Amino acid sequence: MSEPLVFRFDVDGDDFTSAGQASVQVKKNLRQLGLLPEIIRRVSIAMYEGEINMVIHAGGGKAEVQVDNECVTIILEDKGPGIKNIEQAMQEGFSTAPDAIRSLGFGAGMGLPNMKRYSDEMNISSVVGEGTKIVMKVFIR
């Protein structure tokens, strides 16, 4: 592949039960491309956490996945409230998720740490009141 392959998704912020659809679709697409299972697992977990975050905190957003010869790049963009303190948000166990979300088994404060753990590079840019953009890369080689 010389041109990167691009998959785009709208993440629905209202429907918590369908959260994860984009990640599951990406997993299928990457499997069809014949990537190694461990790479696919890392990409889909990192993306799922991002997707869930957009549903919990930002009322949804947009996800884009690019695949080229070197890496898989996941770009997540939302127009949510932004992250006040990124360093704090990156700590395992820190969460601002409401109780209703916790009762579903989320809000353990593992989302961003998992995204960092499963990607090779992660970059967060966030402006309070405007939104958040996260770019993650998982290298294929």
Added chain:
Amino acid sequence: MTVRQLTEIQGFSPVVLADPEREIKNVYIGDLLSWVMGKAQQDDAWITIMSNVNVLAVATLADTACVILAEGVLLDADVKLTAEQKGVNVISTDKSAYEIAKILAKANE
């Protein structure tokens, strides 16, 4: 041990057997989904008391061998349907997570 073999043990019932010959290599126990997502390994039997639809997404993405619902937890009909569609193995039992883990540990000795 395969997922099918586990369902043949007394006290375990198949809820959805999408891929019955899948081998169970290890066990992970947990109910916080992001925690499970971060720590469960491929081919684990995942023991949980959570039964909402997001469990299926986590099982699919973490690529666990099966979900074992402990303590008599059941799946709603619509979640069961989604498990069938997504091809997620789900087993239910009245046993506690500890009892299930002991059985799996013995079987994998």
